[in-house]
Amino acid sequence: MSRQKHDWTAAWTASPQRPGTGFAPNWSEAGFADQTLRQSVRLSVGGEALRVRLSNRYGATPLRIAGLTVAGTGGAAAIKPDTLRELTVDGKTTFTVPAGADLATDEVSFPLGALDPLTITTHLAEPSGPATYHSQALATTYRAVGDHRADADGTAFTETSQSWYFLSGVEVAEAGSDGIVVLGDSLTDGTGSTPDTDHRFPDLLARRLVASGRPRAVLNQGIGGNRVTVDSAWLGERATTRFARDVPAQPGVRTVLILAGINDVGISEMATDSPFPILAPYTEVSAEEVIDGHRDMIRRAHAAGLRAVGATLLPMRGSGFSTPRSEAKRTAVNTWIRGSGEYDAIIDLAKAMGDALDPAHDSGDHLHLNDAGYQAMADAVDLTVL
Template sequence: MSGWGAAWTTAPQPPGAGFGPNWSQEGFARHTIRQTVRLGIGGDTLRVRLSNRYGTAPLRIAGLTVATGAGGAEVKPGTLREVTVAGDPAFLIPAGADLATDGVPFRTEALDAVTITIYLAEPSGPATYHTQALATTYRAAGDHLADHGGVAFAETSQSWYYLGGVDVDATAGDGVVVFGDSLTDGTGSAPDTDHRFPDLLGRRLVGRAVLNQGIGGNRVTVDSAWLGERATARFQRDVLDLPGVSTVLILAGINDISISEVAESSPFPQFAPYTEVSAQQVVAGHRDLIRQARGAGLRVVGATLLPMRGSAFSTMRSEAERAEFNAWILGSGEYDAVIDLAGAMGEVLDPVHDSGDHLHLSDAGYRAMAAAVDLSLL
């Protein structure tokens, strides 16, 4: 099957403590994991992309199924399909590798919920995951690949495990990747509602996939054990390697200029290292991302950094660095197009748009953010 297009994605991260309880460090053994994702476009055939990118040993998948989600850990009867790799229902993913399954006939429409169930019979070791799914993942002891009901799935997590994406048969090749940090990842939005910025933008861009490659806390210029590789390093695998993409929207840099303002004695140990980064260093990082995107033939759109006044990260220095960076975005002409999200959202977040920390948005804020995008620029 050729002509794949990414219909849903997430950015893999190294196992770690993250922002909440998760199973990434302990891994799995004789567990079934059930995860539901919502597709941006539909098709007649799909495949699942899995990741052992940060594993230290081969990952043995004992079985994998897909089905139509029916809410919670339940799936719609009659929709379960076995998924294989090279025709084999059990397969191995080497350490450090990503893998795409065989295609399976499975009719979907845009915004359909697809449930992916993975059975791991042998100890997996620490798991490649995405810490902030803002969606419920379910775990059961033993093999429950074929269960339609959710009774066995008594344990829950708010992270995704081993998932990289879902592709469908598509020929348009006009997907849009939104690449960034927590404001892309959806911090502040209600779990299990798909109210992240890329989700809401995708509902406006009918017929095109809008793909979320945000990682909360991620930085353009600094690697972090908890917050992922720096944006310039992960851009190839998290954007350029995706099938069926034509445009990337980059909203990134607020963490570079603000995390160094958080003292090491703060309640945010996951933000270490506290590397001081200037606006000009963030600009250099964006120039690298622009170069990489254009080298792959993608249209590249930049977005100004949203307000953070009143947040734990707002200081005279960080506000000045943010203003300097936004002036470059708006005035340099280096991007193919610019979306002034800062101008649309204001210098201080409207209380209706504020999740409560004066940095991340509420559901209403993400709706306003998506509504501010001129679709013709994408």
């Protein structure tokens, strides 16, 4: 049986999503059979031991894992062979994740520092069925036919995807209990940043904390297209619904930073002529409904003993989301975040980023940021607020 020798801190997370079309082709609906997945992540804090959390939250059948390993990242699909470790559950190298559930592995000794990369390799011998996944990884996942868990080079991994599959967290031992969850949408998920460079807002915030001499876990719980008030089969359950599983359930967390609502006010303005059918349903959402959603999440955070920090909604002028009505809604939400006093603290990202995105920060759609924009966003955070 697993021995619990440590307190645990989540060092990396991704919010699970239902199998679906996504913004780009992916393997979630087809699932896997007699294949090996190799996925790499970068931890925000380190520790002397780790365990991996897998999710079959949206699976219809039990997920049978034929083998699971961790190793230092060697670049692309390669690993550092001298670091290879096999993971177990209850001491067994083959195990099952029940349908609708998440599961943590046993701990394994694996010293890691803050910002170190880690590669997780999963062999799925039997058909998995449709796969719980995270649509927009902005990182390359590799796939090979057969069992290639121990391969040091990446030559067998000839297929790639830009999504993560079954992987929802990496936890490290005894790293403290002052972690930060960033809950949000594509601006948290990293849309517009360069893939495989870890230039998402939470990544860059973690780097600032490391540079300040006080590393803290910064956990990315963003889903592209996610809304505070509206459920979507492809874009995730509304933030108020997924809050309990994505925020207080993460070990070692003390603060939640909420950056959410731009899709609620923007998507409802695209109902008549949208080039993005994946964004449906085009539910009309008022500023008051978004504010009520924020209040609900503040209550949930406080009930779990967490500090709730609110971030104002970033500019969208010039984007497909921007109309006089949506801009008025954004202004109303931001006015409430700044002035209500209901958050424990606020980070005024809207003020820092301006009335419209600086061209040097714009990914091109006037809504999402590029690498420099996400860096400016992270630089705008007063670390003492956290």
